[in-house]
Amino acid sequence: MRNGLPSHSRNLRFNSMANMNANGKSHPPAQMAQGATAPAIEMIGIDKWFGGFQALKNVNLSVQPSEKIVICGPSGSGKSTLIRCINQLETIQSGEIRIDGKALASDAASIRAARRDIGMVFQQFNLFPHLTILENCMLGPVKVAGKSREEAERIGRSYLERVRIPEQADKYPAQLSGGQQQRVAIARALCMQPKIMLFDEPTSALDPEMVNEVLDTMIDLASDGMTMICVTHEMGFARSVADRVIFMDHGEIIEENAPDAFFEAPKHARTRTFLGQIA
Amino acid sequence: MIREFGPNEIIFIAMAIRWTIALSAIAFVGGGIGGLIIALMRVSDRPVLRALALGFIRLFQGTPLLMQLFIVYFGLNIVGLPTSPWIAAGVALTLHASAFLGEIWRGCIEAVPPGQTEAANALAYSYGVRMRNVILPQAARIAVAPTTGFLVQLIKGTSLASIIGFTELTRAGQIISNATFQPFLVISTVAVLYFILCWPLSLLARRMERRFARATAR
Ligand SMILES: Nc1ncnc2c1ncn2[C@@H]1O[C@H](COP(=O)(O)OP(=O)(O)O)[C@@H](O)[C@H]1O
Ligand SMILES: [Mg+2]
Numbered sequence: 001m002r003n004g005l006p007s008h009s010r011n012l013r014f015n016s017m018a019n020m021n022a023n024g025k026s027h028p029p030a031q032m033a034q035g036a037t038a039p040a041i042e043m044i045g046i047d048k049w050f051g052g053f054q055a056l057k058n059v060n061l062s063v064q065p066s067e068k069i070v071i072c073g074p075s076g077s078g079k080s081t082l083i084r085c086i087n088q089l090e091t092i093q094s095g096e097i098r099i100d101g102k103a104l105a106s107d108a109a110s111i112r113a114a115r116r117d118i119g120m121v122f123q124q125f126n127l128f129p130h131l132t133i134l135e136n137c138m139l140g141p142v143k144v145a146g147k148s149r150e151e152a153e154r155i156g157r158s159y160l161e162r163v164r165i166p167e168q169a170d171k172y173p174a175q176l177s178g179g180q181q182q183r184v185a186i187a188r189a190l191c192m193q194p195k196i197m198l199f200d201e202p203t204s205a206l207d208p209e210m211v212n213e214v215l216d217t218m219i220d221l222a223s224d225g226m227t228m229i230c231v232t233h234e235m236g237f238a239r240s241v242a243d244r245v246i247f248m249d250h251g252e253i254i255e256e257n258a259p260d261a262f263f264e265a266p267k268h269a270r271t272r273t274f275l276g277q278i279a
Numbered sequence: 280m281i282r283e284f285g286p287n288e289i290i291f292i293a294m295a296i297r298w299t300i301a302l303s304a305i306a307f308v309g310g311g312i313g314g315l316i317i318a319l320m321r322v323s324d325r326p327v328l329r330a331l332a333l334g335f336i337r338l339f340q341g342t343p344l345l346m347q348l349f350i351v352y353f354g355l356n357i358v359g360l361p362t363s364p365w366i367a368a369g370v371a372l373t374l375h376a377s378a379f380l381g382e383i384w385r386g387c388i389e390a391v392p393p394g395q396t397e398a399a400n401a402l403a404y405s406y407g408v409r410m411r412n413v414i415l416p417q418a419a420r421i422a423v424a425p426t427t428g429f430l431v432q433l434i435k436g437t438s439l440a441s442i443i444g445f446t447e448l449t450r451a452g453q454i455i456s457n458a459t460f461q462p463f464l465v466i467s468t469v470a471v472l473y474f475i476l477c478w479p480l481s482l483l484a485r486r487m488e489r490r491f492a493r494a495t496a497r
Contacts, residue, residue, distance in 0.1 A: 087401055108406075115403035126398035130416050143408040185398075192402060 038101030040065045040196055040227040041086060046095035048081055048251075055081045057251040059095070065195075066225045070238040070259070073248035074274060079231040082248070083198045086229070087118045100195070116144065119189030123201040125181045127173040133160065133184050134169040137191045145192065152191075159187040163217050179210030183217050190221075197221065199230040233278050235263065247271045284459045289468060295451030296472055302437045302447055305369045307430055310376020317381025319410070322388050332381065339378030345439050347371045352443045368440035376433055383429060387422040388414060424491055427484035431477045438473070448472055 041063040048056035055078045063069055071079050084090045086097060088104060088111050097104045104114055128136050137156035141147040147155065160166045163183035165176075173181055182202055189197065199218065203211040215237050222228055222241045232238065238245050238259050245262040247255045247270075255262070255271045266272045282288065320332035339347065351374070352367035360366070391414050399409040441450035452469035456462045 089397055089400060112403045112405065115401060118401075120398075120401040122394060122398065122401075124394050126392075126394040128395065128398070128413055128417075130420070139408070139412055140402045140404065143412065144403050144405070189402070 037065055039063055039098070040067070040100060041229070042096075042098040042101075043082075043085070044096045044098075046082075046085060046097065047093050048078075048085060048090060049093050055251050056085070056092070059251075059253055061246070061253065063196075063227060063229065065227055067227060067243045068222050068241050069229045069244050069246060070242040071229065071231045071246045071248060072233055072238070072274070072278075073254075077248040078251040079248055080200050081251075083120075083200055083229055083231060086196075086198060087115050087120055089120075112144075116192060117195045118198060119192060119194035119196070120198045121182070121185050121189055121200065121202045123205050125173070125178070125185045125205070127181055127184055127188070129173050132170050132172055133165070133176070136173070136184060137188050140188070140192045155191050156187075159190045160184070162190070162220070163187045164213075177210060178206045179213045182206065182210075182214045186214075186217055186221070196227045196229070199228065199232065201231050201233075203232065203234060235278070239263065247274065249274070281460055282455075282458045284455065284461045284464055288455045288459060288465075292448065292451045292455055292465070292468060293472065295446060295448050296476065298445070298447040299434065299437050299449075299473075299476070302368055302372065302440060302445065303430070303434045306372030306376045306433055306437070309369070309373030310380050310433070313373060313377025314380025314384055317377055318384035318388060321381060321385040336378045336382050339375055340382070344371075344375055344436050345442065347375055348439055348443055364440065364443050364445035367443055368437070368445045372433065372437065372440070375436070376429075379429055379432075380426065383425050384418065384422055387418040387425070390421050391417045421491065424484050424488035427480055427487065431480050431484065434477055434480075435473065 039062045041061070043059055043061040046056050046059040047054065048059075059078075059082060061069075061082075071082065073079055081090055085092050086099075088106075091106070099114055099117065102114075104110070127133075128139070131139065134153065134156050137159060138149070138152040141152035141155050142149060145152075157166060157169060160169055163186055165180055165183055165187075168176055168180060168184070173184065176184065186197075186202075202218070203214050206214065211234070215234060218228070218230065218237065219241055228241075230237070230242075242259045244256050245259050246253055247262070247266075247268070249270050255266065255268050257267075262271075263275065266275055317332045317335060320328040321336075323329055323332075348368065348371045351371035352362060352364070355367055355370075356362045395413055395417065396409065399413045404413065437447055438449040440447055441453060444450070446454075448469055452465050456465040459465060
């Protein structure tokens with residue numbers, strides 16, 4: 001499997017490799033796409049331009065339900081852009097993205113419908129500062145999912161419990177530490193009961209002593225079987241949680257592998273250089 | 280017959296202040312609604328709406344308020360409506376306030392960090408929920424001080440309605456001035472009344488501005 005195929009044709013194969021590891025035999029990609037478990041996320045030949053600058057170059061990525069992907073790479077390599085294309089915060093110029101086998105459409109109603117299944121956590125938390133922690137969590141369930149206030153409050157409190165800050169429910173975001181705010185952001189996303197969670201450098205804006213509380217929450221979520229794509233340089237997290245680690249540079253997926261192989265035997269010189277820099 | 284500038288005359292002028300307040304209130308409420316629409320058009324995803332709103336703002340920011348009053352006043356006649364100072368002043372000042380508040384509030388909406396819009400979008404909020412529950416409440420806090428400042432401008436601007444025959448504070452002053460031949464005294468009285476109306480608002484605007492600066496510095 002780990003041969004010198006160009007990266008985009010290798011992506012689908014690695015995907016099936018994850019499957020192979022689980023059940024001991026390999027399936028060709030076509031069969032997987034048609035099977036009962038369509039990939040949770042499928043990106044096929046994605047090109048993304050910002051004006052004359054190409055931020056993503058023929059990106060191919062397939063993520064199985066419950067799979068955990070860690071994306072790393074130098075700043076400006078297109079990691080954020082890649083995951084922001086999945087929930088259509090960015091529009092792509094060519095290629096196709098499928099969620100649960102269904103191709104994303106560009107009309108407003110379809111975009112919103114697709115986003116309901118995809119939670120996102122940002123580097124800067126982006127909590128709503130004028131709402132309390134609980135209100136941050138309740139707004140979506142009430143206004144988007146049409147739940148009653150009682151039901152929304154129950155959901156909100158249960159997820160705040162899960163991220164271990166139920167006692168902060170009535171405070172405002174500015175009264176919380178960075179780590180607490182990020183955990184609220186995770187709870188807020190979970191309140192929409194998404195099938196997929198995207199994390200864009202969730203610990204990069206945190207003081208070092210707060211990184212672990214957020215990572216622990218993410219590990220907890222991973223062990224519950226959530227499909228996750230995490231842009232992060234936290235290599236400990238990648239090793240313990242990721243099914244695959246993807247390395248990006250200059251808008252391309254350069255290399256992807258199971259975490260142990262990725263960190264111990266990176267194939268590409270650029271990957272080695274990068275790993276040397278962050279170690 | 281020349282009248283003395285006495286208590287009756289002062290009361291006549293002071294009573295006219297209610298028409299200044301009424302006209303300001305109409306323009307402020309009308310301009311508030313119009314301004315919100317203009318501001319939302321200005322930050323819309325649709326280029327056509329943005330261009331229309333920008334044209335409207337440029338038109339009203341690029342011409343004197345007095346010309347706007349004249350054009351609406353005489354324009355009403357052309358489109359076959361009765362030429363009433365009330366309607367003309369109300370419409371002209373409402374359009375004027377819509378343009379200015381639209382531009383002020385556009386800035387306030389854009390001052391809300393883009394991450395807020397992204398988070399709302401990522402959470403699948405509709406446009407309405409995103410604006411009503413996330414963006415506008417935050418923009419409103421930023422908007423309080425400049426909006427109060429504009430209200431002061433608007434109150435002073437209503438004095439121009441006297442020229443199309445609307446009997447508010449300034450016009451009442453002119454009437455008394457013509458009757459008493461004491462223009463300096465009369466107009467000074469009028470100015471003091473404007474000051475009494477506007478100064479507390481200016482103070483309030485400044486205080487809110489300071490409070491906001493402190494809040495955002497944190
Ligand atoms: N809105 C934008 N407009 C123009 N260029 C952008 C925009 N967003 C990102 N880029 C560019 O695209 C490249 C990839 O950005 P990004 O995906 O944010 O990188 P990363 O998350 O890996 O640091 C960068 O060179 C960045 O400057
Ligand atoms: Mg990034």
